[in-house]
Amino acid sequence: MNSDILIVGAGVIGLMTALECSRAGATVTLLDKSLVGQEASWAGGGILSPLYPWRKGNAISALRNWSERQYPLLAAELHESTGIDVELSQCGMLIADIPDQQLAENTLAERNMPFRWLDSGEVAHSHAGLCLSANPALLLPTIAQIRNPRLLAALKKLLEQQQVKIFENHQVTRFILNQSGTRVDYAETPHGEFSADSVVLTAGAWSPGLWPDINSGTALPIFPVKGQMLLLQAPIGSIPSIVLSDHQYIVPRKDGHVLVGSTLEKTEFNKVKTVPAKRQLKHFFDRLYPLFSHLPVIKHWAGIRPGSHGNPIISRHTEIENMYVNSGHFRNGLNLAPASARLVVDMIVNREPIVPVAAYRL
Numbered sequence: 001m002n003s004d005i006l007i008v009g010a011g012v013i014g015l016m017t018a019l020e021c022s023r024a025g026a027t028v029t030l031l032d033k034s035l036v037g038q039e040a041s042w043a044g045g046g047i048l049s050p051l052y053p054w055r056k057g058n059a060i061s062a063l064r065n066w067s068e069r070q071y072p073l074l075a076a077e078l079h080e081s082t083g084i085d086v087e088l089s090q091c092g093m094l095i096a097d098i099p100d101q102q103l104a105e106n107t108l109a110e111r112n113m114p115f116r117w118l119d120s121g122e123v124a125h126s127h128a129g130l131c132l133s134a135n136p137a138l139l140l141p142t143i144a145q146i147r148n149p150r151l152l153a154a155l156k157k158l159l160e161q162q163q164v165k166i167f168e169n170h171q172v173t174r175f176i177l178n179q180s181g182t183r184v185d186y187a188e189t190p191h192g193e194f195s196a197d198s199v200v201l202t203a204g205a206w207s208p209g210l211w212p213d214i215n216s217g218t219a220l221p222i223f224p225v226k227g228q229m230l231l232l233q234a235p236i237g238s239i240p241s242i243v244l245s246d247h248q249y250i251v252p253r254k255d256g257h258v259l260v261g262s263t264l265e266k267t268e269f270n271k272v273k274t275v276p277a278k279r280q281l282k283h284f285f286d287r288l289y290p291l292f293s294h295l296p297v298i299k300h301w302a303g304i305r306p307g308s309h310g311n312p313i314i315s316r317h318t319e320i321e322n323m324y325v326n327s328g329h330f331r332n333g334l335n336l337a338p339a340s341a342r343l344v345v346d347m348i349v350n351r352e353p354i355v356p357v358a359a360y361r362l
């Protein structure tokens with residue numbers, strides 16, 4: 001099977017990359033080892049911002065800002081073309097327990113990001129029932145969320161409409177290079193070979209295992225980080241915004257579902273759900289919303305993030321001219337996906353990049 005661009009891994013990064021390739025006029029094949037969008041991108045909370053945006057450098061901020069502008073257009077296109085409402089909502093994020101208040105204030109002001117400090121009376125008024133141990137809390141009113149499982153389903157449907165060839169249950173076992181080791185000839189799967197002019201690796205936490213490290217030293221610094229999450233059902237509209245405290249968060253969906261997350265566990269590739277993690281997350285929710293502590297946990301899951309030490313890696317291989325990677329988005333894949341996808345396709349088709357590329361190079 002041959003196409004202009006072959007994409008390996010169909011999480012949010014692979015799906016968005018496929019969409020950008022298709023928009024650039026390329027024929028696209030997308031492979032996944034299992035079903036589309038069932039790994040980290042499904043497990044995530046759908047918060048469209050880094051948790052503490054002022055602590056992230058300009059490289060992540062640039063991708064986030066570009067993506068923030070694209071999401072409303074994408075959500076509208078997905079709704080119109082597929083009938084799926086991805087529930088993009090600018091619900092805001094309230095952040096408690098901030099030790100670096102001055103840094104937050106200076107950086108947010110520099111980046112023109114709206115914010116407001118709320119005292120305990122204002123928190124009580126805007127978030128009935130919320131118990132914060134320290135005040136003031138910081139409200140970032142423009143931060144949005146998206147219903148990520150719906151986003152993935154809608155992207156899949158849109159790509160199928162655009163004639164992108166999607167092969168599920170096609171695990172790439174390795175890339176076969178030409179004799180001089182400068183080009184990928186094809187990707188090997190148990191069901192056959194797939195070749196293309198360019199290959200993009202978007203296999204999330206699994207990317208390093210597939211990346212050809214020919215001269216050793218070009219390995220991908222990406223590693224698995226497990227995150228566990230709980231789901232509860234609260235009265236609709238009872239929690240008005242995302243609430244973040246001490247690196248854990250509550251994300252209220254429109255229909256009253258509430259996500260409580262998430263753990264950060266350096267691990268191998270296991271998605272085992274643990275009782276201590278469930279207790280820790282439930283305790284966190286109960287402490288913030290004692291009013292709702294009677295609510296039972298209706299679902300508990302785990303996902304494997306593509307961990308990295310800094311920026312995502314959006315880059316061409318240093319030795320293999322037709323091989324690219326778009327991976328390592330750690331806790332921010334959903335909020336950075338539109339810009340990351342656009343940037344890697346800018347590189348492939350040799351277009352002016354939306355942001356300078358140096359910060360994301362391998």
Ligand SMILES: Cc1cc2nc3c(=O)[nH]c(=O)nc-3n(C[C@H](O)[C@H](O)[C@H](O)COP(=O)(O)OP(=O)(O)OC[C@H]3O[C@@H](n4cnc5c(N)ncnc54)[C@H](O)[C@@H]3O)c2cc1C
Nearest residue numbers: 009011013033041044045046047172204227303333334335
């Ligand atoms: C609990 C949790 C909460 C999170 N919350 C948020 C949030 O609120 N906001 C945010 O922005 N981010 C969040 N994240 C992070 C975000 O989910 C990830 O950064 C993002 O999903 C990474 O996307 P991806 O497409 O690179 O990886 P994945 O979604 O993991 O997709 C990789 C795909 O590659 C496929 N694959 C792997 N190996 C192969 C192979 N050999 N051949 C073919 N296919 C292969 C897999 O099957 C998978 O479908 C969260 C993550 C977790 C786990």
